[in-house]
Amino acid sequence: MAEANKPEAAAREAQWSAWMRASLTGDTGAYRMLLEALAPVLRHMAKAGLARAGAGNADAEDVVQEILLAIHLKRATWMADQPFTPWLNAIARHKLIDALRRRGRRSEVPVEDLIETLPDKTETAETSPAELSRLVDRLDGKSHAVVRAISLDGASVRDAAAKLGMSEGAVRVALHRGLRKLAVMYREAEA
């Protein structure tokens, strides 16, 4: 099983790093494909990680979303001449441990071997987890309006600019600020 996965893991690494390189030069299509490809892998990892720590996996999708947001905000720290998978592992591991800690679980989860395993391709998100929506509602001002318009109403940056009477540049700034704030709010949700 593990043997059979090796060439597939190498192909996956090549594809991911190609998408990542393209995205860092502004190719949003490649970026979207990368995130869509990562989501099921992260989902698999989050479920397994939560299960190992004995914290039911009901809110695995919350963890997936938090990891995706971290990947997004920290993507400039990936070096284009380095392999992508270890970087992804490091981010995912950091956020998973953080998420477990917030759920009152301390765990030295060996995430590396989780992410090496290939996910069940049919494993899709069936839930629309509440945490992120709740956090978006706590944003204020322009960030709130922009993140809502883009995330919930599916608006593009241009649509959002027209709808909210803002310049596209201002929408981009508000969006980026909003995403950064969301990451902080996830962390401050610590009880």
Add this chain to the structure above:
Amino acid sequence: MRTENLIATLSADAKPGLAPARALAYAIAGGAALAAILFFIVLGPRPDFLHAITTIRFDFKFVVTLSLAATALILTLHLMRPDASGNRAILLLVPALLAAAIILELINVPAQDWLARWIGHNSRACMINIPLLSLLPLAAILAALRQGAPTRPGLSGAVAGLLAAGIGATFYAAHCPDDSPLFVATWYTVATAFMAGLGAFLGLRVLRW
């Protein structure tokens, strides 16, 4: 929110931000410039600066402080990435330099002068001014680290403190009249350790992500 909506939202936010090396370069340039301004306003180079630069003990202070800054810089760059691979052993370079210099000093200076050289004239000023000149660089470096993804906030903050101390001490060394390695190894080290501790303290608070 469904994950696909989140992904669409993330894709709309196109700009990836500053690469760690660039963020750190800006922080060091800005921090060092601010420290330089503070240095020329408050302290300035010592009166016999032009003569001093022809003496080996004076010059050696800069070898020490710049080596500290360089090794801490290399490690900071590693620590800014989540899959940090930096080898902390490079931080032993400065203690090794100091140890060698202390031995040479003890060989070349008669024993009755050791105490005077060790205590120097200026130990209190040294312990105050080095942290003072290092504070703004530390703030700038921590701000750059926040752009990165350090998974060990305490260690990253401590190394940022070492880097800031390397910058601050480089300026202070141009003012300080005490050049003996006995003095430098003691009082500069106290000031540097304070900055590392401060960096770790702040790092644990501001470098989580």
